[in-house]
Amino acid sequence: MGTAENKRLTLRHYHEVLAENKLDAIDEIYADPIRIGDEGSMPRARFKQLAGLTHEAFPDLSVTVEDQIAEGDRVVTRFSARGTHRGEFMGIPATGKRVTIKAIHIHRIEDGRIVGLWEEIDIAGLYRQLGNP
Helix, strand or coil, X not given: CCHHHHHHHHHHHHHHHHHCCCCCHHHHHEEEEEEECCCEEECHHHHHHHHHHHHHHCCCCEEEEEEEEEECCEEEEXXXXXXXXXXXXXXXXXXXXXXXXXXXXXXXXXXXXXEEEEEEECHHHHHHHCCCC
């Protein structure tokens, strides 16, 4: 796959999985297992479960891809996600607050599937918005 196809594949993650909560798309987009950062790998089923928990916490999540750069087998995406905190998230009960989460992902693609994910998320900023310093 070329860089344009790799970008299209990763955009499916943001539009279908994050924004539309189409968790079955994970089976088409991601390899099994998925390499997560430098820590190791995660079964695709667990990744799917975590994506579902995110939508339980922020059911109206919308995603804006701010920048996307691709080279070789890597795609870097800077994005923001907005949603209302309607369910428990990382031990924090629902607050009803509207939040914006900013993050950067690096995806590695192999044979038409995402095989690796590195992410930097502004968790401190999210905690401040939820009222937890």
